[in-house]
Amino acid sequence: MSTITLNKLTTVKTLNNIAESGLDVFNNGHYAIDNQTAHPDAIVVRSFNMHSLELNRELKAIARAGAGVNNIPVDKCTEQGIVVFNTPGANANAVKELVLTTLIASSRNLFDGVAWAKTLEAEGNQIPKLVEAGKKQFVGKEIKGKTLGVIGLGAIGALVANDALNLDMEVIGFDPFISVDTAWNLSRTVHRAMTIEQLFAHSDFITVHVPLTDDTRGMFNEATFSLMKDDVHILNFSRDGLVNETDMAAALESGKVGKYITDFPNENVLKMKNVVPIPHLGASTQESEENCAIMAARQLKDYLETGNIKNSVNFPNVSLPYSGKPRVAAFHKNVPNMVGQITSAISNYHLNIADMVNRSRGDYAYTMIDIDSKVENNSIPALEEILTQIEGIVSVRFI
Numbered sequence: 022m023s024t025i026t027l028n029k030l031t032t033v034k035t036l037n038n039i040a041e042s043g044l045d046v047f048n049n050g051h052y053a054i055d056n057q058t059a060h061p062d063a064i065v066v067r068s069f070n071m072h073s074l075e076l077n078r079e080l081k082a083i084a085r086a087g088a089g090v091n092n093i094p095v096d097k098c099t100e101q102g103i104v105v106f107n108t109p110g111a112n113a114n115a116v117k118e119l120v121l122t123t124l125i126a127s128s129r130n131l132f133d134g135v136a137w138a139k140t141l142e143a144e145g146n147q148i149p150k151l152v153e154a155g156k157k158q159f160v161g162k163e164i165k166g167k168t169l170g171v172i173g174l175g176a177i178g179a180l181v182a183n184d185a186l187n188l189d190m191e192v193i194g195f196d197p198f199i200s201v202d203t204a205w206n207l208s209r210t211v212h213r214a215m216t217i218e219q220l221f222a223h224s225d226f227i228t229v230h231v232p233l234t235d236d237t238r239g240m241f242n243e244a245t246f247s248l249m250k251d252d253v254h255i256l257n258f259s260r261d262g263l264v265n266e267t268d269m270a271a272a273l274e275s276g277k278v279g280k281y282i283t284d285f286p287n288e289n290v291l292k293m294k295n296v297v298p299i300p301h302l303g304a305s306t307q308e309s310e311e312n313c314a315i316m317a318a319r320q321l322k323d324y325l326e327t328g329n330i331k332n333s334v335n336f337p338n339v340s341l342p343y344s345g346k347p348r349v350a351a352f353h354k355n356v357p358n359m360v361g362q363i364t365s366a367i368s369n370y371h372l373n374i375a376d377m378v379n380r381s382r383g384d385y386a387y388t389m390i391d392i393d394s395k396v397e398n399n400s401i402p403a404l405e406e407i408l409t410q411i412e413g414i415v416s417v418r419f420i
């Protein structure tokens with residue numbers, strides 16, 4: 022259990038390169054960007070692996086400038102009352118463009134062809150003749166009329182599915198948890214697979230856009246490859262852990278899988294036949310880096326300054342208009358009578374409640390209470406102490 026209070030100067034640490042335009046959000050005199058500190062109030066991160074980092078007592082929030090949060094110990098953060106944000110959709114267009122680029126480029130054997138053309142440099146005026154003689158090695162296939170299977174129809178998958186239709190592909194999608202918003206954005210011409218097996222059976226190309234979780238880990242394996250068409254091309258711009266790499270290497274060797282396009286090269290991947298290894302460039306555009314950094318910084322700043330939560334992956338979305346009145350923000354276990362105990366403690370302190378909100382998510386909940394009168398600075402520590410002693414409280418913050 023920890024008690025946390027917003028300092029005068031709030032320290033933000035970045036663990037990766039974060040676009041300047043995002044960091045500018047903190048440029049109002051109340052924040053210090055300090056990448057050396059061991060005691061940040063908040064962290065902005067991209068793909069840095071945080072699993073072995075110690076989470077300091079002062080840490081209130083982590084913002085992932087991007088989508089995937091498998092590099093963050095989310096459960097540990099939840100237990101410590103640390104809010105984890107991500108930036109849904111902020112890099113989706115960047116990923117979509119690279120998926121479609123590599124889908125076509127690999128189907129046309131473009132990467133191999135370009136690499137081969139470069140080997141001819143020393144051949145002088147023989148180059149045009151060698152090109153015409155050698156190009157037959159790289160005859161490819163058009164994507165028009167072929168079927169693309171899209172697994173995961175979230176921010177990225179829906180964009181890929183819609184644009185693939187415009188490239189004259191047949192598109193079949195699978196997402197048992199599709200959100201209402203995405204369903205509205207998805208073209209009605211995308212066929213719906215009722216099972217992932219249906220998608221596997223009908224697709225010439227498969228692209229996967231799901232988070233890496235215990236349920237999705239290893240979803241591409243010997244058993245699932247056996248359900249696919251021969252020479253299927255698989256695109257993985259999601260995470261390496263979705264693929265059983267031993268089985269993928271074998272499927273590429275046998276030709277079951279014709280090409281494996283992945284944004285996650287590692288020592289196993291680089292040894293594979295017919296692999297197209299891309300150095301995690303899905304979200305690496307100026308536009309996407311700025312979108313993600315600005316969205317991450319704004320969400321973090323709003324939380325630090327008002328307690329409101331938007332786009333958290335571990336706590337509920339909560340918004341209570343901030344009037345400048347003293348605000349108590351408490352994380353606690355989602356068990357009966359927590360709100361009653363918190364409000365009683367505040368009333369016992371002769372403070373009147375102006376407004377409040379309580380939202381739960383799973384085993385935890387978040388309560389914000391606005392107080393109708395000024396709370397003297399010297400009484401805050403005592404009230405904090407009383408609140409943190411309530412069983413089930415994880416953290417309390419005065420704003």
Ligand SMILES: NC(=O)c1ccc[n+]([C@@H]2O[C@H](COP(=O)([O-])OP(=O)(O)OC[C@H]3O[C@@H](n4cnc5c(N)ncnc54)[C@H](O)[C@@H]3O)[C@@H](O)[C@H]2O)c1
Nearest residue numbers: 088089173174175176177196198230231232258259303304
């Ligand atoms: N290569 C990159 O640079 C890059 C960039 C952004 C995101 N990503 C990865 O792509 C993933 C998806 O990103 P997004 O922005 O589209 O996320 P998103 O949350 O908008 O979409 C994910 C979708 O997957 C669906 N889903 C979850 N489990 C599923 C399952 N078992 N089968 C089918 N569908 C399932 C969800 O319902 C959701 O619609 C991220 O989690 C991240 O790992 C990679």
Ligand SMILES: O=C(O)[C@H](O)COP(=O)(O)O
Nearest residue numbers: 067068086087088089304
């Ligand atoms: O999940 C994501 O958003 C992507 O993998 C992008 O990662 P990056 O921010 O390290 O480029």
